[in-house]
Amino acid sequence: MEPRPRSFYILSAFFMLFILFLYGPTITIGILSFQGEGGGLTFPMRGVSLYWFYDLFEQQAVGDIWGSFRRSFVLGLMVMVVTVVVSVMGGLAFRRNFPGSDILFYLIITSLVIPSILISLGVGLLFSRSGLDVHWSTSGFGSQLTWTLPFGLLIMFAVFNRFDKSFEEAARDLGATPWQTLRHVVLPIIAPSLIGVALFGFTLSYDEFARTLLTSGSYNTLPLEIYGMTTNVTSPVLYALGTLTTVFSLVIIGVFLCVALIAGRRRARQGSDAGKGGI
């Protein structure tokens, strides 16, 4: 190997600073959430305790953290499933031109770039004007889809642009029906990207604040609950909640990565032995 140029070391230092910038604050509130009972929002630590975590698990004066967590989780799963299914269908459809495909494409881009508060305002108005109740599982669900679907679709477009169509032709030549081709050829090939779409769908929904603000009705989702806490709670219990939700997000990413890994292994084991010289 050729020796590293000097710029490599400068850029490495820059990269490390960047990582520190990204992680530093979060790690700090992680440490501060173990603040002692008399401690405040900043250093110094007055002892180390789990006091603020206990406080979180006790009945809160401000609201219903666990109820909102449950709602956010269910909503995240709903959004995830719909995002995956609709993105795959949309991705498949966009492989050839259909009437209105340009308009739909620009709608997807609009959906991605439109300020979240407009969706919140518009969907809220739509539901109240048509006499429907805003609820996290109806209006909140729909307004979150306007944010997760563009991400899912952009990933699917990228996947299908690199998709080798000869696999499908081979399946067709062997007499597979369109559904069999999709089920046994296309879906297994794009499966790893689907895990990515699912991860996007779940976490974008789970953290979404602005689009749920006016559309979730009287039952809050977790980000709304946290937002409420930031305005009226000034104790490290806020940090304890932050630490817990961050740990939870990391667990979710871990689960998705494990699923991807296991799926990959299984595929490798059950994969074709063509070209390997076995009988």
Next chain:
Amino acid sequence: MVSPLAAILLIFLVLPIILIVIVSFWRATEFSIIPAFEFDNYAFLFGSSVTYTVFFNTFKYALITWVCTLLTGFTVAYYLAFHIRSLTWQIALFLLCTIPFWTSNIIRMISWIPFLGRNGIANSTLMSWGAIDEPIEWLLFSDFAVILAFVHLYTLFMVVPIFNTMMRIDKSLIEAARDAGANGAQILWNVIIPLTKPGIMIGTIFVVTLVMGDFITVRFMSGSQSANVGRLISNDIALLQYPSASATAIVLLLTVLITIGILLRFVDIRKEL
């Protein structure tokens, strides 16, 4: 195949926008909103000096954040794509950058309090070094804090598309440039940057629209001391002034769409996917 997609976008994107346009012409009293067709909301909006200040603020935040995220994002992506030699390390370091993205934005904002507060880490460090005598007040709840939070939240939206396009650059082009006698800076300027332009544009679209539409970061990090258009809208909503919120929303939407339209002239998104 596309009907579910079309239906969702129709109900939750197109109809709401149409409704906002309609409501923006309505009249609001203190107690209710009345269907009407009048330009009062727009007249009030454009007649108020607050509007111009707030739009100016919005562009200011967008521009400064864009410059900061672009410089940081480009440098990080460049380092990962051209200085890290093994694919495994590239992926590992890339994942390291993306992990913070998956945790809640509001939590990430809160996490600046112990750093920037009056008795925070930054102030106490500077004081112990003797660099300052008393705490700097403008670290938290200021424009500085707002832009810092934006850069913290959104740099990743620059890193990902730029890294993605850089990884697709044919390395032989760089070798050819080097063989032809170009130095590092020339290669960067004449080969890498032009080929990375689509990624830069996509990242720009993300950052600019997220910053322009934001209302929560500005509110939280400025301690309610500055405003952008998003906050103007959310304040109106809080006061149940839906018609005037709608009018502001439509002006914001047009501003964002025009900005995106200009940016899209530089890149064909469909081709780049």
